[in-house]
Amino acid sequence: MENQLTEPTQDYLKAIYELSRGHKIASTTGLAEKLGIAPASVTGMIQRLASNNPPLVNYRKHQGVTLTKAGERAALEVIRHHRLLETYLVNNLGYGWDEVHKEAERLEHVISEDFESRIANLLGHPNRDPHGELIPTPDLRMPDDSSVMLNDLRPDQQARVCRVEAEDPGFLRHAKALGLTPGAEIKVIAYSEFDQNLSIEINRRKAIVLGNPITNRIFVEVLS
Numbered sequence: 501m502e503n504q505l506t507e508p509t510q511d512y513l514k515a516i517y518e519l520s521r522g523h524k525i526a527s528t529t530g531l532a533e534k535l536g537i538a539p540a541s542v543t544g545m546i547q548r549l550a551s552n553n554p555p556l557v558n559y560r561k562h563q564g565v566t567l568t569k570a571g572e573r574a575a576l577e578v579i580r581h582h583r584l585l586e587t588y589l590v591n592n593l594g595y596g597w598d599e600v601h602k603e604a605e606r607l608e609h610v611i612s613e614d615f616e617s618r619i620a621n622l623l624g625h626p627n628r629d630p631h632g633e634l635i636p637t638p639d640l641r642m643p644d645d646s647s648v649m650l651n652d653l654r655p656d657q658q659a660r661v662c663r664v665e666a667e668d669p670g671f672l673r674h675a676k677a678l679g680l681t682p683g684a685e686i687k688v689i690a691y692s693e694f695d696q697n698l699s700i701e702i703n704r705r706k707a708i709v710l711g712n713p714i715t716n717r718i719f720v721e722v723l724s
Contacts, residue, residue, distance in 0.1 A: 505574055509549065510608075512531070512545055512546075513567065513574050514577040516566070516567055516571070517576070520566055528542045537687050549571070554572065556571035557571050576636040577636075578609070579609055580616065581616055583604075585600075585607050585619070585630075586630055587630055594724075597672055627643060631687075633666060635695070647720060647721055648719065649715065650719070651715035654691050656688065657687075658685065658686065658687045660723060661682050661683060665717040679703060685723075686700050686701065690707075695711065698710050
């Protein structure tokens with residue numbers, strides 16, 4: 501069914517999946533902001549997705565939207581394409597991690613399942629993309645994610661960077677310059693209750709101070 505869906509439909513399903521991560525409900529306002537589309541247009545599209553056969557979303561007016569099982573599978577198919585493509589572009593074609601998001605968004609809708617399989621085989625079936633985002637499995641399940649936001653950590657806690665939000669190229673360049681890339685090890689030195697800034701060491705280097713605009717876009721695995 502996934503290959504029969506239009507590109508806009510796939511974009512909506514992927515956006516709903518991302519906004520509802522963590523058992524949340526995606527709002528029409530949130531979807532409009534994420535997709536850059538007027539709220540009235542979003543409502544009309546959601547209603548069409550809800551009346552699809554099979555239905556792709558569950559929607560109640562003023563209560564937001566969630567994916568049905570069919571909608572979730574379709575979303576995970578596109579996300580798998582996207583994250584495998586990003587990995588291929590970085591590992592095999594020399595793209596920077598700040599260059600691949602838009603490129604993968606263009607390609608994710610058009611590759612065949614055979615092409616997807618060949619890329620996965622070539623890459624050795626990775627479970628994360630260059631930004632650390634988990635790649636759905638071939639049977640369209642999302643692996644468990646135990647990561648937490650960096651801004652949840654407190655003094656003396658140590659962690660390893662798992663993933664970095666990928667949609668803003670400027671942020672990715674800044675994170676890389678700081679050393680905040682997947683695999684980097686972090687120790688929290690201090691926390692400010694006043695402004696929620698964290699003072700951290702990255703790979704045992706001199707401590708730097710980071711604010712929420714950075715620490716709420718970096719996800720880590722806490723080390724015991």
